[in-house]
Amino acid sequence: MNVLFECTYRNDRYFGLGLPADGEPLRLVPRGGVDLAGLLAEGAALPDAGTVAVPAHERHSVSFRPPLLPDSPGDAMVGGFMQTHNVKVDAETPAQPNWFLKGLGDVLRTSGEELRAPASSVALTEEAEVVLVYVTGDDRTPRYVGYGFGNDLTDIGRFRRHRGHLSYAKLCDAAVAPWLFLGEPPCHVTGHVRIERDGEPAWHGDFTTGTKALHYGLDDIVQGLFAFDALLAPGRVHYVYIGADRSSFHGGFRMADGDRVTLDFTSHGVTLSNTVRYASPAPGDAVCEGS
Known part of the structure; x- marks a missing residue:
């Protein structure tokens, strides 16, 4: 390996x-x-x-450091696909999954760093995911170089309240482990989540991910994404989160400011642990210049 x-x-x-x-x-x-x-x-x-x-x-x-992260945040793009897993398939499942943008390279955090989210978040949840890494060549062709593991922190409550707000729900930091596995995307990944509040256990659960857990063909959705020329700036590094199993939100847990989330990707020997932090004011708290 x-x-x-x-x-x-x-x-x-x-x-x-x-x-x-x-x-x-x-x-x-x-x-x-x-x-x-x-x-x-x-x-x-x-x-x-x-x-x-x-x-x-x-x-x-x-x-x-996050694997292959460029020195300039603008040379990296962090995004992914939502509701890709078989466990989330229902009668309304689209032919192609929703893609979202989390941000540029400066939204990536490694283990031990805080994950920032808006104070106006409705209901945050962790999402344990495989992260595919692509590098765009001078010929504007994205080339897959390996995979890692991450936490796509999401305001699932906002998305549930308004399905058109997927783009807002995803604008939280993303955690990524520093290890880049130089091989094909994994078929089967298992692990568990632990959430602590004030140093005490608050929630735990298991997850399963990997390409065999997907409802969609991975090659199809990636090719569909990179069909858009706007994404293909030479030298750009793409971090593509491919979706998650059920999370603590589905288990009835509600995350709070200061909770510590640990994802143990047991099958691959990778652990990722971060504290969730509300880092921006609610809209009503904003102060305009001259007020």
Whole structure:
């Protein structure tokens, strides 16, 4: 299982290979001016020179980054598909799933960081998802380079209240694990969710995702998305969230400001943990200049 990750260590940028276990040393390669996204898109070999060993007791000095995240937020687009899973299929299921935009690269958060949502949110929920990563070449062709795992924080309450407000419901931060799996999208992913409030367990549940859980053909929906020239700026990195199983909202739980959400993608050894934070005022609290 080939895995790529990027990080910062002692103010320098590095990348590494493999899924590092907790408490083990890290072997890092200086990134320098290497275009990792471009090399992966071309199927070229990654450099392996000048390696640096980080001892286990210095792991706290390493800051992991979202995989292949460009330095300029505008060079990354974060979006995905909604209601894709078989468990959500009903008589009103459309022939093609709704696509949504969460934002540019600066909406991505790694484990340990806060996930921001509007204070006016109606009912937030976690969504444990597979995240596909594509890199658009100079010929404006998006090339799949790997997958990761994420949490598509969503104001499902707003969407339920007004089905036309999907675009607003998705404008919350998205969590993504730093590990990019360099292989085909996974068929079967299992795991569980834990939510804590004030340090105490508040809700837990299991989830199943992966391509076999989808009602739609993955190739069909991705090709439909990338048929739009407006998305195909050369060099752009796309993070595509492919939908989620049932969530804590469907289990009757209502998330609150300060809740900590941990997604354990058990089948793939990945854990993602973030605190939800209301980070913008409700519309009635806004203050206009000169008021």
